[in-house]
Amino acid sequence: MSQKSTGKKQKQRRIIDTDVHERATYADLVPYLENPWKRYITDNHWMQEKHMPYTQPTVAGVDRADAITPDGGAAGTDLGFMQEQLLDAEGHEYGILTGALDPSPSSMHGWYEMATALASAYNDWQIENWLEKDNRLYGSVHIAAQDPQQAVREIERVGSHPKMVQILLPIDRTSWGDPFYHPIYEACERYNLSIGMHHNEPPTHFGGWPRYFIEWHTMLPTAHMIEVSNMVFNGVFDKFPGLHLIMIEGGFTHAPHLMKKMDQQYKELRHEIPWMKRMPSDIMREHVRFTTQPVEEMSQKEFMQYIDQMGSEDMVCFATDYPHWDYDSPQEALPKLDEALAEKIYSENARAAYPKLPQKQGSVT
Numbered sequence: 001m002s003q004k005s006t007g008k009k010q011k012q013r014r015i016i017d018t019d020v021h022e023r024a025t026y027a028d029l030v031p032y033l034e035n036p037w038k039r040y041i042t043d044n045h046w047m048q049e050k051h052m053p054y055t056q057p058t059v060a061g062v063d064r065a066d067a068i069t070p071d072g073g074a075a076g077t078d079l080g081f082m083q084e085q086l087l088d089a090e091g092h093e094y095g096i097l098t099g100a101l102d103p104s105p106s107s108m109h110g111w112y113e114m115a116t117a118l119a120s121a122y123n124d125w126q127i128e129n130w131l132e133k134d135n136r137l138y139g140s141v142h143i144a145a146q147d148p149q150q151a152v153r154e155i156e157r158v159g160s161h162p163k164m165v166q167i168l169l170p171i172d173r174t175s176w177g178d179p180f181y182h183p184i185y186e187a188c189e190r191y192n193l194s195i196g197m198h199h200n201e202p203p204t205h206f207g208g209w210p211r212y213f214i215e216w217h218t219m220l221p222t223a224h225m226i227e228v229s230n231m232v233f234n235g236v237f238d239k240f241p242g243l244h245l246i247m248i249e250g251g252f253t254h255a256p257h258l259m260k261k262m263d264q265q266y267k268e269l270r271h272e273i274p275w276m277k278r279m280p281s282d283i284m285r286e287h288v289r290f291t292t293q294p295v296e297e298m299s300q301k302e303f304m305q306y307i308d309q310m311g312s313e314d315m316v317c318f319a320t321d322y323p324h325w326d327y328d329s330p331q332e333a334l335p336k337l338d339e340a341l342a343e344k345i346y347s348e349n350a351r352a353a354y355p356k357l358p359q360k361q362g363s364v365t
Contacts, residue, residue, distance in 0.1 A: 014093045014347035015330050016357070018291050019198070019248050019319035020086070020137075022130055023076035023100035024122060032121035037114060048108060048118075067323030075323035076100055079133055086322045087136055090330050093347060094357060096165060096196070097130060097139045098248060104170040104200050106145040115144035116154065123158045131163040138357065140168035140196055145176075145184060152187045159191035165354040166193050166246065170200030171223045177234030185240045192355050194244040197227055217294075217326075224250035225258045228288055232262065235275040237287045244353045245288045252290035252316050256309035259284055285312045289353045291319035292345070293328045300335040313341055317350040 026041050033041070040046040067075035067085065076082065087095060101122055105115040119142040131139050141164050143151040158164055167188055169176055176197070188195060202209060202216040203223035210216045224247045237243060262280035270276060276283075307313055320328050330346065337345070351357050 012091055013342065014360070015090060015318065016347040016350040017086075017090075017092055017095040017320050017322070017330075018246060018317045018350050018353075019098050019293060019321045020082075020095040021076050021100045021321070021323060022079075022082070022097050022126065023074055024125055025074075025077070028125055028129075029118065029121040032124040033117055037117040037121075040114070062325055063323045064325055064327055079130060082322070083134060086320070087134070090320075092136055094136050094138055094350075096350075096354070097126060097137055098168060098196060098198055099126070099140060099142060101142070104168070104172075105142055106174070107170045107172050107200050108144070108146070112144050112147040112150070116147060116150045118142075119144050120154055120157070123154070123164075127158070127161060127163070131161075138163050138165045138354070140164070140166050141193065142168055143184070145169060145174075145181060148181055148183045151184050155184070155187040155191060155193070159187065159193055162356065164193065165356045166196040168196045168198060171197050171227055171250075172199075172201040173204065175230045175234075176227055177230035177232070177236050179234065182236070182239065185236055185243060189240045189242045192242075194246055194354050196246045196248055197224070198248040199223055199250060220250050220294075221254035224290075225254055228258060228284065229262055229280075232280050232283050232288075233273055233276070235273065237283050238275055238277065243287060244355075246317065246353055247288065247290045248319065249291060249293055249321055251294055251296070252292060252310075253296060253306050255284075255290055255315065256306060259310065281311065285310075285315060289315055289317050289349060291317050292333065293319040293321040294326050295328055295333050298335060300337065303335050303337065307341070313344050314349050314352065316345050317353060318346045 026047065030038055030041055063075035069075070069078040069081045071078075086092065099122065101118070105119040105122070108115040122142045123139075126139050130137050139161075141155055141158055143154050145151050155167065167184065185195070199220055203219045210219070228245070228247060231237070231245060259281040262284075266276065266280050307316070318330065318334075320330065334342075334345070348360070351360065
């Protein structure tokens, strides 16, 4: 493995990257589809509806311009190039694949059978072309959660794969704590899978579409806050105590405020949710993790203030968001931290959040 770095030279450390985007095209998925689903793509040129327009931040769209593959392909489509540019260059121990099928099958409006077929095809494509070709990569089970029965069947089909570590749910306009989705979480607990939530649309729960991408990108944490509070207050973690929830690509600096606010509301309104027996902040410390990316620029002192306010060093996991334009380098994104805390954030918090990851072995050389 190459030890070169894309940033400043630092002490080699373990890195478990909790947000790495591989990308499939519909042409990639066709071999994994059966008719009639295959025919809709090959004969009728069907494509999912596009319902999240936004200003393209760079000449490469949402991706780093230098992540376009050597043959001109879209970023995230070439395993060899990802190995060279990310896994080898930054010295990753593991990377968690979070996909780039846009929009997610769980975001499709109607025609859930097609969504289920696409999710299943994506899982098979991911396993064959990524997970089985690099020991450092671990995957996300894609499902069509609109149909929980079919989603559970897909989890039962591929959830036991040793390199599948979570299910992936989009953060859009769905309240995932609703008991309608609880059969999915029962299956996750049964197969030792975590829940990964990744934003898929602008945060529009209490308003219309943002006029500009800068609004969307600024307000992403609000959508994450809504989903966390929904999962906690609907009793998901009381009902399924073995679950971990990883909130991906929303940062973590909003977490202290959310914990404080939820605790206060619980003191005043807990008669409304009698199934909750613990303070929301305690539930979050045990079950919820936040990825660093997109992390704000801050000093060590500022960083530690957030950690202290969360009351835990275990809730933050590192993520690069490769190959997107706002990629966070492991060498540059975070301030210099105490070595024990740095080890937790760069690797060990993620290892604990994903029980199917291998345990730490030896020292880094």
